[in-house]
Amino acid sequence: MAKKKKMNKQKAKKKVVKKTAPKKRAVFVAKKMPVAEKKPVIAPAVGEQKPTGAEEGDAPQKHSGLQALRGMKDILPKEDQYWYALLDHAIRLAQFYEFGWIQTPLLEDARLYTRSIGKGTDIVEKEMYVFEDRDMERVALRPEGTAGVVRAYIQHGMLNLPQPVKMWYFASMFRHERPQKGRYREHHQIGFEVFGDPSPSADAQLIAIAYTLLSDLGISVEVRINSIGMPDERARYIMELTGYYRAKRSYLCEDCKKRLNRNPLRLLDCKEEGCKPLRDEAPQIVDWLSEPSKKFFMELLEDLDELQVPYSLDPFLVRGLDYYSHTVFEFYTKEQDAETAQSALGGGGRYDLLVEQLGGRPTPAVGFGVGMERIVTELKKRPDEFAQKPPTVFLAHLGQGARRKALRLLQDLHAEGMRVGFNLAKTSLKAQLDIADKQKVLYTLILGQKEMMDGTIIVRDMESGAQEIVDVTKIVPFLKKKL
Ligand code: HAM
Numbered sequence: 001m002a003k004k005k006k007m008n009k010q011k012a013k014k015k016v017v018k019k020t021a022p023k024k025r026a027v028f029v030a031k032k033m034p035v036a037e038k039k040p041v042i043a044p045a046v047g048e049q050k051p052t053g054a055e056e057g058d059a060p061q062k063h064s065g066l067q068a069l070r071g072m073k074d075i076l077p078k079e080d081q082y083w084y085a086l087l088d089h090a091i092r093l094a095q096f097y098e099f100g101w102i103q104t105p106l107l108e109d110a111r112l113y114t115r116s117i118g119k120g121t122d123i124v125e126k127e128m129y130v131f132e133d134r135d136m137e138r139v140a141l142r143p144e145g146t147a148g149v150v151r152a153y154i155q156h157g158m159l160n161l162p163q164p165v166k167m168w169y170f171a172s173m174f175r176h177e178r179p180q181k182g183r184y185r186e187h188h189q190i191g192f193e194v195f196g197d198p199s200p201s202a203d204a205q206l207i208a209i210a211y212t213l214l215s216d217l218g219i220s221v222e223v224r225i226n227s228i229g230m231p232d233e234r235a236r237y238i239m240e241l242t243g244y245y246r247a248k249r250s251y252l253c254e255d256c257k258k259r260l261n262r263n264p265l266r267l268l269d270c271k272e273e274g275c276k277p278l279r280d281e282a283p284q285i286v287d288w289l290s291e292p293s294k295k296f297f298m299e300l301l302e303d304l305d306e307l308q309v310p311y312s313l314d315p316f317l318v319r320g321l322d323y324y325s326h327t328v329f330e331f332y333t334k335e336q337d338a339e340t341a342q343s344a345l346g347g348g349g350r351y352d353l354l355v356e357q358l359g360g361r362p363t364p365a366v367g368f369g370v371g372m373e374r375i376v377t378e379l380k381k382r383p384d385e386f387a388q389k390p391p392t393v394f395l396a397h398l399g400q401g402a403r404r405k406a407l408r409l410l411q412d413l414h415a416e417g418m419r420v421g422f423n424l425a426k427t428s429l430k431a432q433l434d435i436a437d438k439q440k441v442l443y444t445l446i447l448g449q450k451e452m453m454d455g456t457i458i459v460r461d462m463e464s465g466a467q468e469i470v471d472v473t474k475i476v477p478f479l480k481k482k483l
Helices: 004-011 077-096 110-116 120-128 146-154 200-217 231-246 254-262 264-269 275-282 291-307 372-379 400-415 430-438 449-454 472-482
Strands: 107-108 130-132 136-139 165-176 186-195 221-227 311-313 325-333 346-350 365-371 393-397 421-422 443-447 454-459 467-471
Touching: 077 165, 077 186, 077 254, 077 372, 107 110, 107 264, 107 346, 110 120, 110 136, 110 454, 120 472, 146 165, 146 365, 186 372, 186 454, 200 325, 200 365, 221 291, 231 254, 231 264, 254 264, 291 325, 291 454, 291 467, 325 365, 346 400, 365 372, 372 449, 393 400, 393 430, 400 421, 400 443, 400 472, 421 454, 443 472, 449 454, 454 472, 467 472
Parallel strands: 221 311, 393 421, 393 443
Antiparallel strands: 107 136, 130 136, 165 186, 186 365, 221 325, 325 346, 346 365, 443 454, 454 467
């Protein structure tokens, strides 16, 4: 009861999450690519271009003419520490909660997505990269991860494994959206999916996993949650909603007028100033849920209370994919700037009908996906926390023979679990010592011709400048003692 009161109390003040719909239809057939689509994001001055999809603040670069496609972005080594941290946390959570790793193909039969995500959705209608391959098969680049995992679950007879079957992935997704901050045409998601668990505790645990992933990375997360019930409940609600908006049609923006016929639930997502007040007065789906659906939702909320995952109820959260039933949720940072305020870090929900819809036995399922680029953007605000520790030892070589020996020694040191800096391209000792200095290593090992002959190596203490000669076969225990 207390929860229900809470839900009602929140009804009036909920914010709606806007999914900006690209303006033009963009189903690709390779031969008919419109010329305008080939223009780069930033009109370049000759010879001085920013790479497409570059971050604000990146220096313009000279280029050879070819660039990444509009809305696509190179992920460069300079940001690897953030991606490593994110993946590292995801892998630990996956292992602890017993999720197996799955990777499905990037290309699938296009029907997989039309049948699961839904024909009337923005993703299928406007954003999917669809084309005929050389065998004239109609294929699509993966726009989201769930459908492929469901296909694999059915195809590999995972219905016959002990349930629940739990899988996770990280993969790139392609959506031909209008590029803007935090919205790319290729993005990456980490996704977790659970098959064969009908209990609300599965939903609660998944929400808690995503919450932990984000908060362990230092992001203060806001969880927004709603229930959209089962299709019959939703159908009755949509009738009510459509009736409500029809009566106010003349006040709606042009996009919403179209949504009224095609996908009325998406009216709740509109951020146009004229439409917002209408939404505040709109009927709310929670009032159209059956008793079992309400009970399911209440139990989930109680599980979240037990898990101490804070959430807010968002009666207008409907999500942009058709396969959901019952629970839907999204994750936002509490510290969003105005530009990214509408960008969810992740989202998910229950999809109890999808396995059957794609040809499997009826199987309850639930999952979430988080956007890796958007999370990395958050992490980049705290670079010091993710800076990689430099090595404590540097290995310098002098002469070709020493370089060969250094190759081998590096391998041995690596096998002993030591991190050692080196630069095989530099030939002068001074240049190598400069690098060692910059890396602030404690010791530099110097291997020259004489040491090669003697089977020794020089160990230079970088702070005092003192040097010792050590038997090269004893260098590992020597260093281990020093470090
Ligand atoms: P989604 O909400 O479409 O859900 O995407 C999940 C997350 O991917 C978003 O919250 C966002 O962080 C990120 N994302 C989506 N589109 C873009 C883009 N164009 N650029 C950058 N990031 C983006 C799904 O895809 C569902 N498959 C999630 C799910 C898994 N539901 C159940 N299981």
